[in-house]
Amino acid sequence: MTRSWWRRNAVALIALAVLVPGAAAAIGWREWAATYEVSSQYVHPVTPQGDADTVEFGGATWGPVTSGFFTEADGLPIPDGTRVVAVKVPVRNDDADAPVGCSSPVLVDQSTGTRWSEMSVALDLDYDPDAPTLCASDSSSYEMLVPFIVPDDVDGPFWIDVAPYSEGPGFVRFSIAP
The missing domain is CATH 2.60.40 (Immunoglobulin-like)
Structure with a gap:
């Protein structure tokens, strides 16, 4: 009996579910820091x-x-x-x-x-x-x-x-x- 597509690709789908949000968070953090860190560094x-x-x-x-x-x-x-x-x-x-x-x-x-x-x-x-x-x-x-x-x-x-x-x-x- 043939395994379903979901079972054959389970490892890749789990990796994708972890990596996509991680990459989005890393890119978002980098852009936020580049935009706001310098201008908000001196606040006192x-x-x-x-x-x-x-x-x-x-x-x-x-x-x-x-x-x-x-x-x-x-x-x-x-x-x-x-x-x-x-x-x-x-x-x-x-x-x-x-x-x-x-x-x-x-x-x-x-x-x-x-x-x-x-x-x-x-x-x-x-x-x-x-x-x-x-x-x-x-x-x-x-x-x-x-x-x-x-x-x-x-x-x-x-x-x-x-x-x-x-x-x-x-x-x-x-x-x-x-």
């Missing part, structure tokens, strides 16, 4: 407390932060309908042998949550080792000078967020009103 802002204008975080002292608006009158090639918010972030590493590392700060509109990245290349600004746009790993004390291009009608106030690499989910946040 560390801000100046009380009257302080500096923050000690991640092995460095950050601030005091200064900022201002720049226009075409300042000699920068600014696109029509925009202006530049320039932010200066002083950084003093607590341990010169282990300086803090970070990517460029991000500018955030406090009212809308709109985020802007550093735009020195778009403004034809050359790299200046004395005013880097991200954490300098070879210096114990320096000032990051970071330009952001924003629409003309955006006045702030803003947050400037700096995320040291080794301190996720925490990041340094300063409130600025250029």
Whole structure:
């Protein structure tokens, strides 16, 4: 007597029943992590407390932060309908042998949550080792000078967020009103 198709393929059907949901879960997890992990990694802002204008975080002292608006009158090639918010972030590493590392700060509109990245290349600004746009790993004390291009009608106030690499989910946040 011949065995039925179901009996002949029982092992393959069981494997299929286990592998298909497993593969779907693995693919779904990978896509979820790629989409949400980076944006949700930094969720705990560390801000100046009380009257302080500096923050000690991640092995460095950050601030005091200064900022201002720049226009075409300042000699920068600014696109029509925009202006530049320039932010200066002083950084003093607590341990010169282990300086803090970070990517460029991000500018955030406090009212809308709109985020802007550093735009020195778009403004034809050359790299200046004395005013880097991200954490300098070879210096114990320096000032990051970071330009952001924003629409003309955006006045702030803003947050400037700096995320040291080794301190996720925490990041340094300063409130600025250029």
